[in-house]
Amino acid sequence: MAHYWQEIGALTMRWVRRLSREKFSMLFTLVQPMLFWLIFFGNLFQRAADTQVTQAPNYISFLAAGVVVMTVLNNGLAGGVDLLFDKENGFLERLMSTPIHRSSVILSRFIFVMTITSLQVLVILGVAFLFGVQPATGLLGIATILLIGMMFGVGLTAISMAMAFSVKSHGDFFSVLGFLSLPMIFLSSALVPLAAMPGWMSFLAQFNPMTWAIDAVRPLILSGWSEALPHVGMVVVVMVVFDALCLYGGAKAFRRAMG
Amino acid sequence: MDRTIAIDVSHLCKTYENHKAVDDLSFQVYSGEIFGLLGPNGAGKSTTLRTLITLLHPTSGTASILGHDTVKEADKVRTLFGYVPQERAIDRFLTGREHLELLGALYHLTKEEANKRIAELLKLVELEAHADRPAKTYSGGMKRKLDIACGLLPDPKILFLDEPTLGLDVPSRMRIWDYVRMLKARGMTVVMTTNYLDEADQLCDRLAIIDGGKVKTIGSPAELKVALGGDIVSLTVKETSRLGALASALKGQPAIRTVNTTENGLDIRVESAEKALPAILEAANKLECRLDFIDYHRPRLDDVFIAHTGRSLRDAAPSAETGE
Numbered sequence: 001m002a003h004y005w006q007e008i009g010a011l012t013m014r015w016v017r018r019l020s021r022e023k024f025s026m027l028f029t030l031v032q033p034m035l036f037w038l039i040f041f042g043n044l045f046q047r048a049a050d051t052q053v054t055q056a057p058n059y060i061s062f063l064a065a066g067v068v069v070m071t072v073l074n075n076g077l078a079g080g081v082d083l084l085f086d087k088e089n090g091f092l093e094r095l096m097s098t099p100i101h102r103s104s105v106i107l108s109r110f111i112f113v114m115t116i117t118s119l120q121v122l123v124i125l126g127v128a129f130l131f132g133v134q135p136a137t138g139l140l141g142i143a144t145i146l147l148i149g150m151m152f153g154v155g156l157t158a159i160s161m162a163m164a165f166s167v168k169s170h171g172d173f174f175s176v177l178g179f180l181s182l183p184m185i186f187l188s189s190a191l192v193p194l195a196a197m198p199g200w201m202s203f204l205a206q207f208n209p210m211t212w213a214i215d216a217v218r219p220l221i222l223s224g225w226s227e228a229l230p231h232v233g234m235v236v237v238v239m240v241v242f243d244a245l246c247l248y249g250g251a252k253a254f255r256r257a258m259g
Numbered sequence: 260m261d262r263t264i265a266i267d268v269s270h271l272c273k274t275y276e277n278h279k280a281v282d283d284l285s286f287q288v289y290s291g292e293i294f295g296l297l298g299p300n301g302a303g304k305s306t307t308l309r310t311l312i313t314l315l316h317p318t319s320g321t322a323s324i325l326g327h328d329t330v331k332e333a334d335k336v337r338t339l340f341g342y343v344p345q346e347r348a349i350d351r352f353l354t355g356r357e358h359l360e361l362l363g364a365l366y367h368l369t370k371e372e373a374n375k376r377i378a379e380l381l382k383l384v385e386l387e388a389h390a391d392r393p394a395k396t397y398s399g400g401m402k403r404k405l406d407i408a409c410g411l412l413p414d415p416k417i418l419f420l421d422e423p424t425l426g427l428d429v430p431s432r433m434r435i436w437d438y439v440r441m442l443k444a445r446g447m448t449v450v451m452t453t454n455y456l457d458e459a460d461q462l463c464d465r466l467a468i469i470d471g472g473k474v475k476t477i478g479s480p481a482e483l484k485v486a487l488g489g490d491i492v493s494l495t496v497k498e499t500s501r502l503g504a505l506a507s508a509l510k511g512q513p514a515i516r517t518v519n520t521t522e523n524g525l526d527i528r529v530e531s532a533e534k535a536l537p538a539i540l541e542a543a544n545k546l547e548c549r550l551d552f553i554d555y556h557r558p559r560l561d562d563v564f565i566a567h568t569g570r571s572l573r574d575a576a577p578s579a580e581t582g583e
Contacts, residue, residue, distance in 0.1 A: 010360070022352065093314060094344055094348045097312045097313065
């Protein structure tokens, strides 16, 4: 067991080092969701969005939950990228030829992606706070938001890693990634509540796990525990199923690639 | 030499969707020797190596390292060898020292053990001065040295080198060869793949020539050359139009074993050059085939390769890979 932690610790440290050496990319990763979505998009639609439809005091407070889950989505889907590069340049092979537990590399990646995502979510909530959005459920609510984010993130990261292990080239990886990300966002309650969507879109959006996550995070920010709790209960069930499916697929892809 | 068997590969097969990458491959590596797997790209060398490092499961057959099966006892096997992959498996954002520290943790060394060994290895591969620079600032040769230091970090009994000098300049190649010889002197067993004949000839105690997933022949470079026997007469002609006629005229002759057509001449394996040369010259004269150059030599490793695979390694390997 001590060996296991030693491996995971060293491998996680490597991801942290890589990120810290890419200062520019780190800044960009951290700032992008806030800048593009929360600040630009949120303010842009401040008056265009009807508060009767969004059921929120203003559009930014409505959007905050969406941006939080979008960040989880993008980080999760990109979570396998570094492993893809490791696979392509032989580094993964070097790691896997050492006497480490077979799951250590993957686990280190989960830990890293979840940590970075949680930090980003906190920063986003902080920026939203500057625009006057105060989470109605307080610190415990923020902890719950982080938990939901992690539950969603685990499944997404598993999908991303499964893709990294399965694709023939990294071109394929990035095209699938690009294809997945935006439709997932548009076909969810991130930008517009389901009730205000065209029928076919809201129909599709209700099968999107992202919608469930947002519908739980939003009342945690806007309304309070009594309204949020049933949604939180639901999203936990949905995410357990989602994660189980993704982890099963990820484990299969990993075993196929690594023998 | 110690004849303890370090590695035993027995009837190894690996099939990918109807394509046999490795086909009933068997060989043994003795403790303390430098063993080479020589063959063109796609011959099955890498597949064999990846099986030995436990990353591929054979379709059938077995491989064992120091008596431990690479599939059933994979965890044990992984503690026994060091591996230097073919690609520069380097994380460009980490420093040389950080690479070694990472591997130290993966081999479960304590901090003190790791630091001691890292200091030794950095000295050995002459990277001390560059140890704390990110690897993206390293030259190709320095990356290769770091690769080798990484392979040596577990202080293994067996070291696997996959194409150790591919793409390196001549001084760097010589340097790597020196390391490999030094490791052998320390008692390490080294298994390397290569598609360089000179490398196999200079470095390997024994080698297996592999082509089409099969072992074509196995032995020390000297044994392989002696086994071929006789001499090789090489000639080039002024005009290649008569070459075919000359080749067929020579093929029947008693002193001549085989005739191989090259780009602008012939490589002729003969019992003895002294006896065969007059016959060859006479045949050329009779056909009015004017010779540009004629020479004979003892069989070289490339002659061995041609004799066992029917083609030269240069022809077999894609040109991009053979360039240095």
